[in-house]
Amino acid sequence: MSKSAIFTGLVIFIIIALFPFWINFGKTAPVPEPELVGKAKTAKKCVLDKMDMRANHMSLLDEWRDSVVRDANRIYTNTDGKEFAMSLSTGENSCLGCHEDKSKFCDKCHNYASVDPYCWECHTEPKEIK
Amino acid sequence: MNQKYLVPLAVVFLLFLVAYTGVEGAGLQGFFGIFVPYAAVVAFFGGFFYRVTKWARSAVPFRIPTTCGQQKSLPWIKQNCIDNPNTGTGVFLRMVLEIFLFRSLFRNTKAAFNRSEKNELTYSWEIFLWVGALAFHYAFLTVIIRHLRFFIEPVPGWIKFLEYLDGIAQVGLPGLFLSGVVLLAAVLFLLARRIYDNKVSHISLAADYFPLFLIIGITISGISMRYFTKVDIMGIKELTMGLVTFNPVIPEGISGLFYGHVFLVSILFAYFPMSKLMHMAGIFLSPTRNMANNNRAVRHINPWNYDVKVHTYEEYEDDFREKMIEAGLPVDKKE
Numbered sequence: 323m324s325k326s327a328i329f330t331g332l333v334i335f336i337i338i339a340l341f342p343f344w345i346n347f348g349k350t351a352p353v354p355e356p357e358l359v360g361k362a363k364t365a366k367k368c369v370l371d372k373m374d375m376r377a378n379h380m381s382l383l384d385e386w387r388d389s390v391v392r393d394a395n396r397i398y399t400n401t402d403g404k405e406f407a408m409s410l411s412t413g414e415n416s417c418l419g420c421h422e423d424k425s426k427f428c429d430k431c432h433n434y435a436s437v438d439p440y441c442w443e444c445h446t447e448p449k450e451i452k
Numbered sequence: 453m454n455q456k457y458l459v460p461l462a463v464v465f466l467l468f469l470v471a472y473t474g475v476e477g478a479g480l481q482g483f484f485g486i487f488v489p490y491a492a493v494v495a496f497f498g499g500f501f502y503r504v505t506k507w508a509r510s511a512v513p514f515r516i517p518t519t520c521g522q523q524k525s526l527p528w529i530k531q532n533c534i535d536n537p538n539t540g541t542g543v544f545l546r547m548v549l550e551i552f553l554f555r556s557l558f559r560n561t562k563a564a565f566n567r568s569e570k571n572e573l574t575y576s577w578e579i580f581l582w583v584g585a586l587a588f589h590y591a592f593l594t595v596i597i598r599h600l601r602f603f604i605e606p607v608p609g610w611i612k613f614l615e616y617l618d619g620i621a622q623v624g625l626p627g628l629f630l631s632g633v634v635l636l637a638a639v640l641f642l643l644a645r646r647i648y649d650n651k652v653s654h655i656s657l658a659a660d661y662f663p664l665f666l667i668i669g670i671t672i673s674g675i676s677m678r679y680f681t682k683v684d685i686m687g688i689k690e691l692t693m694g695l696v697t698f699n700p701v702i703p704e705g706i707s708g709l710f711y712g713h714v715f716l717v718s719i720l721f722a723y724f725p726m727s728k729l730m731h732m733a734g735i736f737l738s739p740t741r742n743m744a745n746n747n748r749a750v751r752h753i754n755p756w757n758y759d760v761k762v763h764t765y766e767e768y769e770d771d772f773r774e775k776m777i778e779a780g781l782p783v784d785k786k787e
Contacts, residue, residue: 323512323736323737323742323743325508325509328504328507328508328736328737329505329508331736332500332501332504332505332508332733335500335733336497336500336501339497340497342600342603342604342696343696345604346603346604346605346693346696346697347697349605349697350697350699351605351689351690351693351697353686353687353689353690353703376684377682378682380625380626381625383625384624384625431685431686433606434605434686434689435601435685435686435689436601436607436611436612436615437626438612438615438616440622440627
């Protein structure tokens with residue numbers, strides 16, 4: 323293989339492999355903060371502790387879905403004895419009943435971390451309907 | 453048990469523990485989160501460039517085509533244009549198939565003694581190394597490309613599309629990425645092959661096991677962070693974006709598991725240029741694959757050739773003509 327071909331290939335590889343560095347050149351990427359609006363702001367505590375919710379909310383929602391769909395069990399009692407409706411978007415006592423604005427809460431982190439939950443393929447945000 | 457794999461295994465455990473305890477115990481987030489990744493990137497590109505330029509400097513004195521088909525011959529003999537190419541296009545196709553589909557590995561055979569009474573040596577087609585290698589490389593590529601979501605903001609659509617395809621099984625939440633499972637299964641298969649196949653085990657050295665254990669460590673820590681122990685993904689993206697925008701920050705509350713994962717990845721990158729992993733660049737320079745078999749059609753001159761000082765017969769005769777004539781020897785030119 324000719325030397326010029328090798329060097330061309332090498333340079334192309336290095337440019338492509340360094341792509342994360344030059345595509346972000348001169349940019350900063352501030353971390354978005356999920357906003358608590360409405361009821362969630364005053365409630366102080368979610369279904370579980372803050373860190374637990376951050377790490378495991380998706381598993382919790384997964385369990386809730388199975389519980390509602392398979393066992394018709396719609397009430398979740400947390401460790402404090404408080405009751406919640408196992409629902410993402412229906413009613414005052416559901417997730418979105420408290421976290422009123424999906425785009426200011428859910429989407430903030432999901433977009434930043436490139437997570438595309440399929441919740442919204444069936445559920446709709448109550449606000450979007452109006 | 454043999455030390456050729458016990459030592460690398462222990463080293464990988466130790467490396468992970470060094471980063472984990474360094475962060476959780478000694479609070480060295482800055483060292484393991486900023487200095488080590490940058491140093492690894494420099495070592496990777498510097499070493500990669502050095503290795504390839506060193507290879508490029510070596511001369512290629514002649515063509516050594518190893519062929520797997522009929523070469524270009526008389527018009528009525530059908531040539532195998534890809535396996536025995538005489539044109540640049542044919543060579544290009546052969547290289548594309550080699551790089552993307554590992555065609556040489558596909559031809560892998562294994563030698564074994566027949567189980568019949570004759571007990572004769574037989575060769576059979578052995579496809580599993582090829583399957584394992586293909587699964588491993590493509591799963592690893594997918595995993596690496598998926599990780600770009602931590603290094604670009606906003607995340608481009610094609611990475612999201614890849615994530616969608618990778619998670620298309622929609623198993624569990626957070627959704628299972630198939631590439632992670634395939635990668636772990638494939639790398640474990642490649643390891644098992646080295647340990648349990650006596651012939652391969654015999655020729656395997658620590659340098660063969662170390663990358664395998666390193667990749668197993670990386671995969672397990674990655675899978676564990678996503679599905680089991682959980683880490684603060686927002687903080688992690690803040691850290692990785694800080695690295696690529698040259699504004700490094702260390703957010704609070706990132707688990708030591710993440711630093712262990714990053715440390716193993718950094719070791720893999722830094723170790724890459726000095727190891728067998730350089731086959732990534734080397735495959736492009738395979739001398740038996742990347743040259744056309746046109747030895748009989750084109751005259752190739754060895755670039756090593758220098759001007760040889762020769763003493764021709766004419767000159768010899770000029771030197772000794774008179775003596776030759778005296779001795780009665782025949783000469784070409786008689787004065």
